[in-house]
Amino acid sequence: MGLREDKKKRTRDRIADTAWTLFADRGFDQVTVAQVAAAAGVAEATVFNYFDTKEDLFFERLDRYGHELVEAVAGRPAGESALAAFRRELFASQGLLRQLDGDDPQPLDRLRTVNRVIAGSPALQARELMSLTRIGDALAARLGGDPLTARVVAHSLIAVQRSLVLLVREAVLAGDVPPGLADRVAAAGARAFAVLEDGLGGVGARGFAALEDGLGGVGAR
Structure with missing residues (x-):
């Protein structure tokens, strides 16, 4: 990366980080671009x-992560399915979820902050859906074929990601954050991907017990 590109990246990161701090402190709708x-x-x-x-500004990190998911699937090793590559990348780190197991309260x-801000802003909820739709479309384009x-494949994979995000959001906003939340979410995700791997033909006829068992009560209502 040249000096010009590095400077532009640092400026972009500073703007995004500053915006996030203001949004977290005041709420998304109460902050203007001029203030940022x-x-x-x-x-x-x-x-x-x-x-x-x-x-x-708010979803810059989600958009960047979505690009990483798409590239992980597009660049998967020969013989690896798109589902397997997506699943591998999705659970590669788990970010803040994995940090919850430590003693630091900051994660x-x-x-809580990011989910509170999104839950409090219809504009952000709409933008979140738009971001996920764009990621799904980009993934479909890279898959090729029919x-x-x-x-169908791309947006089914994105649906698993969104479902897990909502699962965590509901748990966090309800104050229901049990120990080992990252492992519980990973287990729920594994069952969700298993539903896609097995096919949807029997879902409804045999119920959702296998998937529900993986939730361990987290976010279940």
Whole structure:
């Protein structure tokens, strides 16, 4: 990376990090782009050079992670299924979830904050769905083959990701964060992917017991 590209990356990261701090402190709808620019020490026009909308500021990390998921599937080893590659990348780190098992309270505070801010903003909820749809479309394009089949496969994989995100969100906002949450979510994810691997033909006829067992009560209502 050259000096110019490095400077642009540092500026983009500073703007995104500053925006996130303000959103967490005040709520998404109470913060303007002008306030983000002032706090980051740049002009408002500079913010829009890097981000098209205020919602893009919040979801920059989700968008980047989605790109990583797509590339992991596109660059999977020969003989590995798209599902296996997506599953492997999705559970590679688990980010904040895995950090919850330590003694530091900050990961849980951050997890609560991000989900509280999203839950409190219809604009962010709509943007989250848009981001996931874009990731699914990008994944379908990289899968190739029959367009309908590629889209069905891609968006089925994204549906597992979104379902796990909502599972965690419901648990966190309800104050229901048991020890080993990352392992419980991973187990639920494994069962969800198993449903896709086995095919959907028998779902409904035989019920959802296998999937529900993996939730361990987390987020279940």
